Amino acid sequence: MSASASAHPAPDTFVRRHLGPSEAEQAEMLKELGYASLDAFIDATVPDNIRLRRPLALPAAQSEQEALAAFRAEMNANDVRRSFIGMGYYDTHVPAVIQRNILENPGWYTAYTPYQAEIAQGRLEALLNYQTVVSDLTGLPIANASLLDEGTAAAEAVTMVHGIVGKDGRDTFLIAKDCHPQTIEVVTARAEARGVDVKVVDVAKMKPNKKTAGVLLQYPNTTGQVEDYRALCEAVHAAGGLVIVATDLLALTLLQPPGEWGADVAVGNSQRFGVPYGFGGPHAAFFATKDDYKRQIPGRIIGVSRDATGRAALRMALQTREQHIRREKATSNVCTAQVLLSVMAGMYAVWHGPDGLKRIANRVHYFAELFAAGVRKLGMEPVAGIFFDTVTVPVGGNLRKIVKAAGKLGINLRVVDKKHLGVSMGENTKVADISDLLTAFNLGQPHGLDLDTLGKSVDARYDERVRRTSDFLTHPTFSKYHSETEMLRYMRKLESRDLSLTHSMIPLGSCTMKLNASAEMYPVTWREVGGIHPFAPAEQTLGYQSMFVRLEKALAEVTGFAAVSLQPNAGSQGEYAGLLVIRAYHRARGQGHRNICLIPQSAHGTNPASAVMAGMQVVVCGTDANGNIDVADLRAKAEQHSQNLAALMVTYPSTHGVFEESIKDICAIIHEHGGQVYLDGANMNAMVGLSRPGDIGADVCHLNLHKTFCIPHGGGGPGMGPIGVVAHLAPYLPGHGVVGLEPKETRIGAVSAAPWGSASILPISMMYIDMMGGEGLTExxxxxxxxxxxxxxxxxxxxxxxxxxxxxxxxxxxxxxxxxxxxxxxxxxxxxxxxxxxxxxxxxxxxxxxxxxxxxxxxxxxxxxxxxxxxxxxxxxxxxxxxxxxxxxxxxxxxxxxxxxxxxxxxxxxxxxxxxxxxxxxxxxxxxxxKFWPSVSRIESAFGDRNLVCSCPPIEEYAQA
Missing domain, CATH: 3.90.1150.10 (Aspartate Aminotransferase, domain 1)
Incomplete structure (x- = not known):
C-alpha cells in the first residue's frame, strides 16, 4: 500500500517567509480598513480598467531547496575557464575577510543610500576611503563615490567636458582608437544623443583645434601599451579643450598618474581591486577630476563636515542627487551608484595598503614580462613598447591554431584582430599559467623553456619616463589594518555605525526597501556565477544564457511586453535606454524631428534628466489638486506639440502614491498624436500580478530590479534597470558589438560596458521569481x-x-x-x-x-x-x-x-x-x-560644502572645526 500524499507534505514555502503579516494579521489589518477579505480590499483600491484578470503565466513556486538545486544545475552549464582577455576586466582575488564580512553581510548589503548621514557614518567612511584611493592613484584631487561602469563613466566625462567647454561651436570630441571597444561604443551612443560629434582616430593623428571640446585616451591602452601623452595634453589645452583618461588603478601604483602629466579627468573600473568578474558586474567605476570642476562632476561625493557638537562628520556633498533637484537642467541622470562594490574596492586597498598593492602590481607586471620573454624565445616579437599587464602578440596565420590550443588547456585569449592575440595578466596568474600560455603559443606543443632561468633575466622595472615616484595612500587608514583581527574590528566598527534592514524597517517611499532573502543571495558568490569574464565565448556561458532567457520571459510576462533587454545596469540607464529606443523608432520611420518629451510635474527627478540625456526637449505637464496628471493640460500640450511629440514619461502608480484612473486615456492621447509612452517602473511593486504596463498602453517600461525584484540596495547600489518594450520597438533594443550583438541598423548600440549589464546579480531576481511563482508575486x-x-x-x-x-x-x-x-x-x-x-x-x-x-x-x-x-x-x-x-x-x-x-x-x-x-x-x-545609537549629532551640511574635503583628511584638523 502506497503512502498517502498527506504523509509527505510539500517543502516549506518561501512565499510565507517573504510576506511579513500572517494571514491572521492580515485579517486584523483588513478589519481596521473595513474589509472582509484581501481581494475585496484590492478590488476597492486598484481601478477595474487596469486589472489583469488572469493569473501570471509563470512556473509554480519552488521551495528554497528546490530553487537553489535547480539554479545550481543551470549554472553548472557555464564553463569557467582561465581568462586572459583583459579589456578592463581582470582575474582578481576577493580577500575572504572582505567577501564574508561585506559582500555576504546583510549589515552592508541591505543599507540604503546615505541620505540620512547620522545613521550612515560607517558606509560614508568606507566611501571616503574609496574616494581617497581613486584621488591618490589618479593624481587628481576630487573623486566621486563611484559610477556604474567604465564605459558609462567615460560617457559621463564626455558630457561633463562638453558642458564645460562645449561653447562657441566646440562640439567635436576625439576618442583614441586604442580605447577599449566597449567604451568607444557606449560613449559614441551617448554623445550622438547629446549632439556631440565624436571622431575615433589614431592618437598619432589627433590634431586638436578650436572646435575640439576634448579627447578621450586609454592609459595603458587596450592593447597594453603605455604611451607618453604629455605633448598631446599640451596641444589639447592650447586649443582650449580638456583631456579625459580611462585608466587602471592597479597600474597606477607603478605608473605615473594621469593627473601628473596633464589629464583633467580620469575614469575607469575598480574591478580588479577585489571584485569578481561577475560576467560584467557589478563593478564600481571611478571618476576623478580637478578641483575646478567639482561642481560639474556627476554622481555622489562624500565630504567631511561637522555635527551640532562640532565633531567631524561625513555626509554627501554638493550636487548629490542633483538630477532630482535640477530635473531637465541636470548635467547627469545618474542615480544608482555601485556603493557595495566601491566599499569592497576601498577595503581591498585598506587590507593591502600601498606596499601590498605595489607587490600585487609588480607580480602582475613580472608575469607579463615573463610571458613576453617567452614568446620571443618562441620566435614571436610582441608589439613594441612599454606595457603593464597586457602583451599583444602578432601571430600571423597561426591565430586560430593558437586559440584552439589555448582552448584545450582551458584558457581564453583575446582576439585583437585577424593577426594579433592579446594576453592580460591578473592577480591570480601563476607560473603554471605562463607555461600553459607558452604551450598554446607554441601551437599546443611543449615549449621547452626553463621559466625559472628565463625569469631571472626579466627586468620588470619601469624607466623614469613612466615610473611613479609620488607617494599614495599615506593616510593611516591604509597602514593600520593588515592583520585580520584589526581588519575585522575596523569593518565591524563601521558596520555598527550604519542602520540597515538588519535593525528595523526602512520605510522609504519610491525606493522599495524589500527583503533580500538569503537564498536569493547565495548564488552571487558561486564560482560559476562570478568567475566568468564578460567577453568569454558564448559556448562557455550556456548557464547564463539559459537564465537570461528565463528572466526575460518572466519579466515580459509580468509587464505585458514583447521583449526585454537586461543590459541597462541602473534605473537611470533603463530610462536613458528606453528613450533612445523611442528616438530610434521615430528616426527609422522618417520622423527624427520628434523630440518633445512630456513629463508631469509629479515625475521622478531622473525622468527629465534622462530625457535631456537622450537628446529630447522637456515640456512639463501640470497636476491637479489631488496630485493626478491634469488630463486637460496634457491633452492641450500633446495637441500643441503634435508634430514633434516623441514621448510621455509617466510613473505608475503615480509618484504621489495613487492609481490614477485616467492612465489609459492618457496613453491614448499620446498615441493619437504619434508619441510613445514611457512608463517608469519604479512603483511596479504595486502592479505585479494585478496590472501590466503593456496592457494599459505603455510602450516602454524600465524595471528597478533593486526595488521590486529584490536586488539589495547595498547602501546606494548595485542596481539593474532592464527595459521591456512592445513588439514594434523590439528591433531597437541595445546591441553590443564586442560579443556579436552587432548594432544592426535599427539597434541603439550599447548603453552599458558589459552586454548584460551587472549579470552576476540577476540571479537574485531570478531566484525571487522562482521561489515566489506567479501566485506568490501577486500575493x-x-x-x-x-x-x-x-x-x-x-x-x-x-x-x-x-x-x-x-x-x-x-x-x-x-x-x-x-x-x-x-x-x-x-x-x-x-x-x-x-x-x-x-x-x-x-x-x-x-x-x-x-x-x-x-x-x-x-x-x-x-x-x-x-x-x-x-x-x-x-x-x-x-x-x-x-x-x-x-x-x-x-x-x-x-x-x-x-x-x-x-x-x-x-x-x-x-x-x-x-x-x-x-x-x-x-x-x-x-x-x-x-536601541540604535546614531554615531554623530545632526550634521551641518552647509559647512562641509563651504569647506569641501572629499578624501581622508587628518581628522584632528576637522574635529576642532
Whole structure:
C-alpha cells in the first residue's frame, strides 16, 4: 500500500517567509480598513480598467531547496575557464575577510543610500576611503563615490567636458582608437544623443583645434601599451579643450598618474581591486577630476563636515542627487551608484595598503614580462613598447591554431584582430599559467623553456619616463589594518555605525526597501556565477544564457511586453535606454524631428534628466489638486506639440502614491498624436500580478530590479534597470558589438560596458521569481498595498495623507503632510526625520515628491508588529509636537530640534535641556530593547560644502572645526 500524499507534505514555502503579516494579521489589518477579505480590499483600491484578470503565466513556486538545486544545475552549464582577455576586466582575488564580512553581510548589503548621514557614518567612511584611493592613484584631487561602469563613466566625462567647454561651436570630441571597444561604443551612443560629434582616430593623428571640446585616451591602452601623452595634453589645452583618461588603478601604483602629466579627468573600473568578474558586474567605476570642476562632476561625493557638537562628520556633498533637484537642467541622470562594490574596492586597498598593492602590481607586471620573454624565445616579437599587464602578440596565420590550443588547456585569449592575440595578466596568474600560455603559443606543443632561468633575466622595472615616484595612500587608514583581527574590528566598527534592514524597517517611499532573502543571495558568490569574464565565448556561458532567457520571459510576462533587454545596469540607464529606443523608432520611420518629451510635474527627478540625456526637449505637464496628471493640460500640450511629440514619461502608480484612473486615456492621447509612452517602473511593486504596463498602453517600461525584484540596495547600489518594450520597438533594443550583438541598423548600440549589464546579480531576481511563482508575486503586491493603507489608516488624526485614490485608498506608499507643523510648532520635516533615529528607524523619503512631506512605503515583507512599532513612533513624535504646540516644550529646546541624540550627548556631565535624558534616548519602552545609537549629532551640511574635503583628511584638523 502506497503512502498517502498527506504523509509527505510539500517543502516549506518561501512565499510565507517573504510576506511579513500572517494571514491572521492580515485579517486584523483588513478589519481596521473595513474589509472582509484581501481581494475585496484590492478590488476597492486598484481601478477595474487596469486589472489583469488572469493569473501570471509563470512556473509554480519552488521551495528554497528546490530553487537553489535547480539554479545550481543551470549554472553548472557555464564553463569557467582561465581568462586572459583583459579589456578592463581582470582575474582578481576577493580577500575572504572582505567577501564574508561585506559582500555576504546583510549589515552592508541591505543599507540604503546615505541620505540620512547620522545613521550612515560607517558606509560614508568606507566611501571616503574609496574616494581617497581613486584621488591618490589618479593624481587628481576630487573623486566621486563611484559610477556604474567604465564605459558609462567615460560617457559621463564626455558630457561633463562638453558642458564645460562645449561653447562657441566646440562640439567635436576625439576618442583614441586604442580605447577599449566597449567604451568607444557606449560613449559614441551617448554623445550622438547629446549632439556631440565624436571622431575615433589614431592618437598619432589627433590634431586638436578650436572646435575640439576634448579627447578621450586609454592609459595603458587596450592593447597594453603605455604611451607618453604629455605633448598631446599640451596641444589639447592650447586649443582650449580638456583631456579625459580611462585608466587602471592597479597600474597606477607603478605608473605615473594621469593627473601628473596633464589629464583633467580620469575614469575607469575598480574591478580588479577585489571584485569578481561577475560576467560584467557589478563593478564600481571611478571618476576623478580637478578641483575646478567639482561642481560639474556627476554622481555622489562624500565630504567631511561637522555635527551640532562640532565633531567631524561625513555626509554627501554638493550636487548629490542633483538630477532630482535640477530635473531637465541636470548635467547627469545618474542615480544608482555601485556603493557595495566601491566599499569592497576601498577595503581591498585598506587590507593591502600601498606596499601590498605595489607587490600585487609588480607580480602582475613580472608575469607579463615573463610571458613576453617567452614568446620571443618562441620566435614571436610582441608589439613594441612599454606595457603593464597586457602583451599583444602578432601571430600571423597561426591565430586560430593558437586559440584552439589555448582552448584545450582551458584558457581564453583575446582576439585583437585577424593577426594579433592579446594576453592580460591578473592577480591570480601563476607560473603554471605562463607555461600553459607558452604551450598554446607554441601551437599546443611543449615549449621547452626553463621559466625559472628565463625569469631571472626579466627586468620588470619601469624607466623614469613612466615610473611613479609620488607617494599614495599615506593616510593611516591604509597602514593600520593588515592583520585580520584589526581588519575585522575596523569593518565591524563601521558596520555598527550604519542602520540597515538588519535593525528595523526602512520605510522609504519610491525606493522599495524589500527583503533580500538569503537564498536569493547565495548564488552571487558561486564560482560559476562570478568567475566568468564578460567577453568569454558564448559556448562557455550556456548557464547564463539559459537564465537570461528565463528572466526575460518572466519579466515580459509580468509587464505585458514583447521583449526585454537586461543590459541597462541602473534605473537611470533603463530610462536613458528606453528613450533612445523611442528616438530610434521615430528616426527609422522618417520622423527624427520628434523630440518633445512630456513629463508631469509629479515625475521622478531622473525622468527629465534622462530625457535631456537622450537628446529630447522637456515640456512639463501640470497636476491637479489631488496630485493626478491634469488630463486637460496634457491633452492641450500633446495637441500643441503634435508634430514633434516623441514621448510621455509617466510613473505608475503615480509618484504621489495613487492609481490614477485616467492612465489609459492618457496613453491614448499620446498615441493619437504619434508619441510613445514611457512608463517608469519604479512603483511596479504595486502592479505585479494585478496590472501590466503593456496592457494599459505603455510602450516602454524600465524595471528597478533593486526595488521590486529584490536586488539589495547595498547602501546606494548595485542596481539593474532592464527595459521591456512592445513588439514594434523590439528591433531597437541595445546591441553590443564586442560579443556579436552587432548594432544592426535599427539597434541603439550599447548603453552599458558589459552586454548584460551587472549579470552576476540577476540571479537574485531570478531566484525571487522562482521561489515566489506567479501566485506568490501577486500575493506580495496585494500585501504591499495592504501594509501601506494600514499605516495611512492608523495615522489618521495625527498626520494627513496628502493624496488618495479610489475609495480614499493609497497604492503601495503614502505621503504624510507635515507642512502645517512648521506654523503650529516650528517643526520642519527634517526634525521628524532625525527624531525617528532616536526610535531606531530610518526616515521615510523626505520632501519628495512634495517639499515638506514624508513618503512612506513599508513593502510586503514587514510584519504587523514592525508596522505597529513604526506607527507608534510616528504618533509619539506627533505627541511631542503637540507638547510644543501646548507650550509644554519650547520651540527652541525640544527633542525634535536637537535630534538625533548620540550616546555621548546623553551621558555627558552637561545636560541643560528642557526635557529628560530618558525622553531623549528612550522615548518608548521597546526602544530600550533595540536601541540604535546614531554615531554623530545632526550634521551641518552647509559647512562641509563651504569647506569641501572629499578624501581622508587628518581628522584632528576637522574635529576642532
Amino acid at each position: 506580495a503586491t496585494k500585501v504591499a498595498i495592504l501594509n501601506a493603507n494600514y499605516i495611512a489608516e492608523k495615522l489618521k488624526g495625527h498626520y494627513e495623507v496628502l493624496y488618495r485614490g479610489k475609495n480614499g485608498h493609497v497604492a503601495h506608499e503614502c505621503i504624510l503632510d507635515t507642512r502645517p507643523l512648521k506654523q503650529s510648532a516650528g517643526i520642519e520635516v527634517e526634525d521628524i526625520a532625525k527624531r525617528l533615529m532616536d526610535y531606531g528607524f530610518h526616515a521615510p523619503t523626505v520632501s519628495f515628491p512634495v517639499a515638506g512631506t514624508l513618503m512612506v512605503e513599508p513593502t510586503e515583507s514587514e510584519s504587523k508588529a514592525e508596522l505597529d512599532r513604526f506607527i507608534e513612533a510616528l504618533i509619539a513624535i506627533r505627541e511631542e509636537i503637540r507638547d510644543i504646540e501646548r507650550g509644554v516644550l519650547s520651540r527652541e529646546d525640544n527633542p525634535l530640534v536637537h535630534a538625533p541624540h548620540t550616546q555621548d550627548v546623553v551621558v555627558s556631565d552637561s545636560w541643560a535641556r528642557g526635557y529628560s535624558r530618558e525622553r531623549a534616548a528612550y522615548p518608548l519602552p521597546w526602544v530600550r530593547e533595540r
